[in-house]
Amino acid sequence: MAAGVLVVTEIALGKPVAPVYELLGLAGRLAAGTSGKVEAALLGRGIEGCASDLIARGAERVYLADEGALADYEPERWVARLVRIARESGPAAILLPHTTLGADLAPRLAFRLDTAVAAGCVEIARDSGRLLFTRPCYGGSFRETLSMRTAPAVATVRGGCHEAAARDPRRKGEVVRVEASTAEPAPRMNVVARERTVSDGMRLEEARVVVAGGRGLEGADGFVLLAELAQALGGAVGASRVPCDLGWCPHSMQIGLTGKTVAPEVYIAVGISGAGHHMAGCGNAGNIIAINTDREAAIYGQARWGLVGDYRQVIPPLIAAIREIHATARKSE
Amino acid sequence: MRIAVCVKQVPNPDTPAAVFRVDETARELVLPPGQPLAMSPFDEQALEAALRIRDELGGTVGISALTLGPDASRSVLKHALAMGADEGVLLADPALLSGDSYATALALAAAVRKLGAVDLVLAGRQAADTDAGAVGIGMAELLGWTAVTFAKEVRVAGATARVTRVLDDGLETVEAPLPLVVTVSNELGAPRKPSLRETMRAARKPVAAWGAGELGLAAQRAGAAGARRVRERLFVPARESHCEFIAGATPQEQASALARCMRDAKLL
Ligand SMILES: Cc1cc2nc3c(=O)[nH]c(=O)nc-3n(C[C@H](O)[C@H](O)[C@H](O)COP(=O)(O)OP(=O)(O)OC[C@H]3O[C@@H](n4cnc5c(N)ncnc54)[C@H](O)[C@@H]3O)c2cc1C
Secondary structure: OOOEEEEEOOOOOOOOOOHHHHHHHHHHHHHOOOOOOOEEEEEEEOOOOHHHHHHHHHOOEEEEEEEEHHHHOHHHHHHHHHHHHHHHHHHOOOEEOHHHHHHHHHHHHHHHOOOOOEEOEEEEEEEEEEEEEEEEHHHOOOEEEEOOOOOOOOEEEEOOOOOOOOOOOOOOOEEEOOOOOOOOOOOOEEEEEEEOOOOOOOOHHOEEEEEEHHHHHOOOHHHHHHHHHHHHHHHEEEHHHHHHHOOOOOOHHOOOOOEEEEOOEEEEEEEEOOHHHHHHOOOOEEEEEEEEEOOOOOHHHHOOOOEEHHHHHHHHHHHHHHHHHHHHHHHOO | EEEEEEEEEEOOOOOOHHHHHEOOOEEEEEEOOOEEEEEEEHHHHHHHHHHHHHHHHHOOOOOEEEOOOOOHHHHHHHHHHHHHHOOEEOOOHHOOOOOOHHHHHHHHHHHHHHHHHOEEEEEOOOOOOOOOHHHHHHHHHHOEEEEEEEEEEEEEEEOOEEEEEOOOEEEEEEEOOOOOOEEHHHOOOOOOOOHHHHHHHHHHOOOOEHHHHHHOOHHHHHHHHHHHEEEEEOOOOOOOOOOOOOOOOOOHHHHHHHHHHHHHHOOO
16 A cells, blocks of 8 residues: 655745745654655746755655746646656655645645545544644644545645754755646636735744734834834734734734744734634744733634733833844844 | 536534534534524635636526535525525535535536536635635546635736735736636625615525436445445544743733743743
8 A cells, every 4th residue: 555645846936935844754653654745736837956855854755847848837737747756656645834835726626636625634643544624624623534446636825834854954855857748738727917915035934923913903104113113023914804804914924724824933813803714824932922902812712921901012122022022132142 | 608606504603613523423513403504704715716706707607506415505505595596506416415525526527527617617616614724626627627826816808817826925816718617715805795676586586406417427436335435433533732821910010020031941
């Protein structure tokens, strides 16, 4: 029976996104003690250099498709190539990060391979030979554990749920090129415009500190204050769905079930009530700090520290206090 | 032009989780009697997208609402008809129920084939109960059509759709030829409320009910028998957080105390 695990690499700014390393760590643990290998599929343009990075993180074989046509994610080209890679690799499971790309790609791949998909997993375990996939459902309030009757199982995995594979440059692995085939159909869809949200360079998903605002901010101005707090902490700003829907901030800032998954060391939730839908995207943060006027808010049930108060009165002195601590620390160095 | 919209009945997503009970043996969620059921919000937005296309293109656009679910799902079709859909299709045959994304996509794709001459299938990006997000894309794969996901806007001109998609870091607009499946995200905006006039008319709109036989699906491929995913367990995740409330007579004092907690925990 197949036991290998194939990780599909998503690239941003020229390197694998952080969850890919977590998937390699997970794949290593799932394949350990079996005959299966940890393999990675690497698609894109000018990404050949990432192959050694994936190997250092535990991939024993990297299937590489490096060409202009794959520069931007285009589902039909990617699926066609990944189907060929999956047939050659024959894994027990194919893992993808639970990002927009992963959520778009995984079901396509599963149906094309005539198998099934588990989306947004938080845990994957091996239990006497079979794989078990645990994922949030019903808006994040419940969890289900699934097994699959067909192989390979395809799964997207939320970021921050698994320890990343440590980098070890002595690791060895092979690189197998997978060239375009004439049988690959031309994509039917065509990108005519792309509009990236300008960010100051820090990816929300990779920030060590995230300051997130909710309906309690009562307007776009609140986000100016949150940006200042995030800056003092060297972090990024996120949001619950409400401010995104109301146009106070871009949709790319949405955290939650249908937004981004973040797992920073510190998550400061400001004016956020703590709905299951929201917590599905940040419940794995190391330390949750809640600032809310309502002492009964659900968010406090998941927070390490709670500050009951109006954010307008609390955040300015908090920024000042943090800056003061930083200044004192610098002086004593 | 014909648009098929896939709509699912789910427990009202605003129902507090504490109201539900987990039946560990059946591995099902039990909703106490009388709790409201609703159309999954993203499906409501998919229907809204269809209605906007018809608003723009006019009377030549026909909209069919499709649902797979128990008999009680009739009410979700009623809601769709009251919002403005022209006809409903109910797949309530027990042989089709209790499947997974695969079995559901298979049945809905068969229903789209049976409807015939469908140019566009719209579905929510995911159902608000399973949160899986595979049925719409799966239907496209089974029909051999293109799928465009996470739509914020869907427009049709001639034989081409123009879809604005929500990405992790912005937006993208794609063009794709019909027939096509589009999954719709909440960024599309609020769906319309049924008007009194449409609600009155809805009672006279046709609703067809098709079973596995009419869809040409063999029993072993449909519903629970055809499912590839098995739910082994359903449970409430453990939360082991104990919140320490920050004391202080003034906001300034609270803020300084919080900053000190963060410093002492080496988080600054
Ligand atoms: C299918 C589905 C998917 C969803 N996906 C997501 C998702 O991905 N992400 C997401 O976030 N939501 C999502 N939601 C919405 C979710 O259910 C909640 O409605 C939403 O998270 C609530 O946002 P909020 O906490 O900002 O607002 P509210 O619940 O309204 O909370 C506002 C909070 O602000 C506090 N407050 C008010 N004034 C102040 C003040 N001056 N200072 C401090 N605190 C103040 C209030 O006490 C309250 O607790 C989804 C919903 C559905 C149905």
